[in-house]
Structure formats: structure tokens, C-alpha cells
Amino acid sequence: MRSSFRIFEGKSGEMIGRVMRTGEEEISKLSFSHNEVIQLRSHLPQDAGNYRVECWVPEEGGEFKVVLIDMFSVAGSYDGGADKTTFDITAYGAFLTNAPVFCIDGDDVITEGVIDKDGGDYLCIFDGDVSDSDVYFMYFVEGNKGFMSVPVVGDVITVQQETGDREITVRYFEEGEDV
Amino acid sequence: MFRVVFDRDGRNVFDMNVGETDINQGITDNEFEATETAVIYDGSNNSDSAICGLNGINACVLARVTAGVTK
Numbered sequence: 136m137r138s139s140f141r142i143f144e145g146k147s148g149e150m151i152g153r154v155m156r157t158g159e160e161e162i163s164k165l166s167f168s169h170n171e172v173i174q175l176r177s178h179l180p181q182d183a184g185n186y187r188v189e190c191w192v193p194e195e196g197g198e199f200k201v202v203l204i205d206m207f208s209v210a211g212s213y214d215g216g217a218d219k220t221t222f223d224i225t226a227y228g229a230f231l232t233n234a235p236v237f238c239i240d241g242d243d244v245i246t247e248g249v250i251d252k253d254g255g256d257y258l259c260i261f262d263g264d265v266s267d268s269d270v271y272f273m274y275f276v277e278g279n280k281g282f283m284s285v286p287v288v289g290d291v292i293t294v295q296q297e298t299g300d301r302e303i304t305v306r307y308f309e310e311g312e313d314v
Numbered sequence: 315m316f317r318v319v320f321d322r323d324g325r326n327v328f329d330m331n332v333g334e335t336d337i338n339q340g341i342t343d344n345e346f347e348a349t350e351t352a353v354i355y356d357g358s359n360n361s362d363s364a365i366c367g368l369n370g371i372n373a374c375v376l377a378r379v380t381a382g383v384t385k
Contacts, residue, residue: 185378230374231376250374281382285381285382286379
């Protein structure tokens with residue numbers, strides 16, 4: 136198996152990102168999914184590397200939807216006065232303000248919120264009391280074919296094909312590796 | 315504005331340019347059908363890009379590239 140992914144700046148032609156796989160290696164996980172949940176990691180790696188997930192369906196075929204979940208192990212804090220719940224994800228890195236974020240409770244109720252910055256802290260903010268929920272980023276790709284390449288920073292990372300029965304290829308790797 | 319090249323088994327599968335004026339308007343490259351769309355976020359702290367996700371691809375992590383192509 137050999138695969139590569141490259142990103143070029145269109146006007147200058149300069150390549151601004153590149154990963155390539157030429158064979159089996161330990162740091163990558165390459166999995167094929169037919170609807171099952173693929174757990175790519177269950178806890179943060181010990182090193183300080185930047186990790187990424189790619190998943191793709193390279194050929195035309197039936198409709199599919201693949202969802203990538205990047206979940207954080209942080210406790211929520213509910214402010215009754217403001218009726219808001221915040222999750223502090225500062226320890227996981229730096230984030231874009233207003234980016235969408237989600238949380239799910241024990242009854243599988245999903246709530247959408249946004250990332251906000253308070254001083255040097257990055258907070259996930261939700262309406263109401265969802266402090267018992269797990270907070271996560273969600274990305275998905277759907278259609279007849281496609282791919283996505285997403286930086287992952289959370290504790291638990293899963294990928295699942297929610298719609299369709301296509302063969303989904305998923306790769307989890309540390310950035311900078313060229314194998 | 316960006317070109318994305320994606321190979322599998324040594325063979326190009328995707329090779330497309332994103333429209334320079336509006337990345338949400340689809341692919342202007344003749345090599346790909348108009349219904350195929352690509353989005354690349356460079357992770358800059360631009361709230362407009364953060365809240366304007368395309369087909370499930372939103373940038374969340376600052377200063378890290380997030381990319382996706384779908385049809």
C-alpha cells in the first residue's frame with residue numbers, strides 16, 4: 136500500500152503540506168471500516184507530537200457518511216446565573232474561536248456549542264447544564280467519494296461510517312513522519 | 315487558491331483546485347466535476363472560516379491545516 140496526501144498553495148505552486156505512506160510502520164494505524172466504530176486512540180500519547188487523521192473513499196460508489204469524533208476528558212462547569220456550561224480545553228492546545236463543538240450526555244442527547252477564548256483560556260461553551268456530558272469536536276465527510284485530513288488533539292478518537300456500506304480507509308499518524 | 319493531490323496505490327485519485335474567489339462555490343478545475351467540492355482551512359484564527367464549515371469540515375484547531383474533499 137502506498138498513499139500520499141499533498142497540499143499546494145495554488146498561485147505559487149509551493150507545497151505546504153505532505154504526508155506519504157510507502158509501507159507498514161508502527162506509528163500509523165490504517166483501518167478499513169464497514170460501519171464499525173474504529174477507535175484510533177483511547178488516551179493522549181505520551182509524546183508531544185502533532186497527530187492527524189485522514190480518511191477517504193477514493194472511488195465513486197454508493198452514498199456514505201463518515202464521522203470523526205475527537206473527544207476530551209474534561210469536566211464541565213455549570214454557571215447557574217448565566218445558564219451556561221463551560222469545558223476548559225486549554226490544556227489540549229489552541230483553538231479557533233466560534234468553531235463548533237459538541238457534547239453528549241448519558242442518554243445520547245447531543246448539544247452544540249462554540250469555542251470561546253477567555254484571556255489565555257479556550258472554553259467550550261454550551262447553553263444550559265450539560266456538565267455531565269462528554270465534549271468533542273466532530274468532522275464528517277459524505278457523498279459518493281471524498282476524503283478529509285484533520286488534526287486531532289483529544290483523548291479519545293473514533294471514526295465511524297454512519298451511512299452507507301462503503302470501504303472506508305482511515306489513517307492515524309504523527310505529523311512529520313514520511314513513511 | 316489551493317491544489318490538493320491525493321494518491322492511493324501510486325495513482326492520482328483527486329487533483330483539484332479550489333476556486334480562488336469563493337471556496338464554497340466548488341471546483342473550477344476542469345479535471346473535476348463541478349459537484350465536487352474541496353475546502354482547506356489553514357487554522358488561522360479567522361472566525362468567518364470557523365463558523366463556515368463545508369460539508370462537515372470545520373477548522374477547530376488553531377494553526378493546523380484541516381482539509382476535506384467531498385462530492
